[in-house]
Amino acid sequence: MVQVPGPFKTPPSLKLDPKPLAEVPARALSAEGADAGGGAAGGGTAGGGAAGGGTAGGGAAGGGAAGGRPGAAPARPASRRSEIPVFEVMQITDEVARRRHAGHDVVSLCAGEPSARPAPGTLQPAGYTGPLGTTPLREAIAGHYRDWYGVEIDPGRVAVTTGSSGAFQLVFLTAFDQGDRVALVSPGYPAYKNILSALGVEVVEIATGPDTRYQPTPELLEAAARERGDLAGVIVASPANPTGTMLGRAELQALVDWCARHGARFISDEIYHGISYAEPGPDQRGVSAVELHGDAIVINSFSKYWGMTGWRLGWALLPEDLVAPFEALASNFALSPPAPAQELAMRAFSAETYGERDGVVAGFARARALILDAAPALGWGTAAPSDGAFYYYSELGPQLERFGDSSSYARALLEGADVAVVPGGDFDPVAGHRAVRLSFAAGEAAVAEALERIIRFQA
Numbered sequence: 001m002v003q004v005p006g007p008f009k010t011p012p013s014l015k016l017d018p019k020p021l022a023e024v025p026a027r028a029l030s031a032e033g034a035d036a037g038g039g040a041a042g043g044g045t046a047g048g049g050a051a052g053g054g055t056a057g058g059g060a061a062g063g064g065a066a067g068g069r070p071g072a073a074p075a076r077p078a079s080r081r082s083e084i085p086v087f088e089v090m091q092i093t094d095e096v097a098r099r100r101h102a103g104h105d106v107v108s109l110c111a112g113e114p115s116a117r118p119a120p121g122t123l124q125p126a127g128y129t130g131p132l133g134t135t136p137l138r139e140a141i142a143g144h145y146r147d148w149y150g151v152e153i154d155p156g157r158v159a160v161t162t163g164s165s166g167a168f169q170l171v172f173l174t175a176f177d178q179g180d181r182v183a184l185v186s187p188g189y190p191a192y193k194n195i196l197s198a199l200g201v202e203v204v205e206i207a208t209g210p211d212t213r214y215q216p217t218p219e220l221l222e223a224a225a226r227e228r229g230d231l232a233g234v235i236v237a238s239p240a241n242p243t244g245t246m247l248g249r250a251e252l253q254a255l256v257d258w259c260a261r262h263g264a265r266f267i268s269d270e271i272y273h274g275i276s277y278a279e280p281g282p283d284q285r286g287v288s289a290v291e292l293h294g295d296a297i298v299i300n301s302f303s304k305y306w307g308m309t310g311w312r313l314g315w316a317l318l319p320e321d322l323v324a325p326f327e328a329l330a331s332n333f334a335l336s337p338p339a340p341a342q343e344l345a346m347r348a349f350s351a352e353t354y355g356e357r358d359g360v361v362a363g364f365a366r367a368r369a370l371i372l373d374a375a376p377a378l379g380w381g382t383a384a385p386s387d388g389a390f391y392y393y394s395e396l397g398p399q400l401e402r403f404g405d406s407s408s409y410a411r412a413l414l415e416g417a418d419v420a421v422v423p424g425g426d427f428d429p430v431a432g433h434r435a436v437r438l439s440f441a442a443g444e445a446a447v448a449e450a451l452e453r454i455i456r457f458q459a
């Protein structure tokens with residue numbers, strides 16, 4: 001085996017024998033036991049493996065966060081499908097940017113992108129960044145965890161993605177293989193199960209209701225595993241879409257511990273953190289799973305609290321063992337997250353921006369109060385508590401007798417009163433036909449107007 005010289009380190013999972021990938025037994029390529037030298041990953045580019053520094057496997061990953069492995073079942077290995085060569089050019093692009101940032105005069109003959117950028121005023125210039133995002137943004141995101149949650153995160157574990165949607169695809173691809181079983185709750189955000197299904201992962205939907213505040217519990221996970229078989233992962237959202245319910249610290253801890261004991265990956269969608277209506281206190285913005293266990297996978301985004309949906313920017317916090325496999329997939333699937341969005345997002349973590357966004361959340365709180373106050377007049381059935389996010393999810397109660405199901409109700413409401421609400425079927429294939437979701441992200445004036453129209457429509 002040839003030891004690759006030069007500055008670019010091959011990430012551990014990519015130190016392949018120089019035989020074709022198909023001939024290498026899949027598990028032999030996993031991060032463990034793959035430390036013996038390595039040929040050139042990524043199509044044999046001379047000059048060796050991929051740029052490692054700061055991205056693949058840098059530093060005390062997993063560290064900082066409280067955790068370790070309570071219950072200590074061995075971590076699941078990364079998926080077999082992530083055992084592909086990293087797209088080396090993207091890692092070198094990252095290394096070039098880092099060196100330039102550090103003051104080096106780097107001449108890059110590396111990337112396949114025109115250096116003659118369009119003139120400002122016609123098109124805006126922007127180039128690729130590293131596959132896991134720019135170093136300053138990854139550091140800024142790590143800083144956000146220090147500020148909000150009091151945990152130290154190695155920026156090398158932060159992967160910037162194309163929205164949290166991009167993070168789901170890459171995390172699921174990295175963590176799970178076809179046929180693996182992953183649990184999530186219903187009602188829930190439909191893209192989790194749809195992406196998992198598209199990737200050939202078996203979705204284990206756990207029906208929840210008001211008794212568990214529409215969230216999973218260790219008992220529910222236990223029952224699901226008994227019925228369907230071992231779980232490779234569990235996905236949780238707090239605050240959740242469509243119910244808005246949140247998990248307290250102890251409840252989240254119990255779920256994280258269950259996963260650690262059973263060797264399942266814990267994936268925490270924290271996209272609605274910061275949008276909560278809880279009493280002021282240390283956990284008001286939401287408890288991050290990474291506070292509780294260093295190996296939790298956290299997914300977040302600039303879309304909701306920061307309101308940057310169209311910039312398509314999110315991130316994942318990865319356990320150390322998944323960084324290199326994730327990077328291999330990201331560098332091939334996405335090349336890099338969008339550069340202008342990353343530049344803009346650097347402003348997200350200032351005191352001024354937090355203050356502005358907290359002001360927006362205060363507006364959501366006022367809009368939410370309008371709905372809660374109007375609930376008796378709406379006369380619907382059981383509603384979820386709406387602890388956070390900007391959703392009110394409610395059964396329609398007596399309106400079902402009149403309209404049959406929530407889709408018919410929503411259609412009639414749109415046609416009869418020009419008010420659009422979402423029927424619950426997408427979120428819950430079993431009981432969602434009885435419920436609707438109202439988003440109060442539209443703000444107080446829109447919500448007040450909609451409520452008036454709905455009450456008039458139902459009269």
Ligand SMILES: Cc1ncc(COP(=O)(O)O)c(C=O)c1O
Nearest residue numbers: 163164165189241271301303314
């Ligand atoms: C719970 C949840 N997660 C993730 C997303 C995806 O957001 P984005 O891809 O814009 O980050 C949404 C969007 O509505 C959501 O409700």
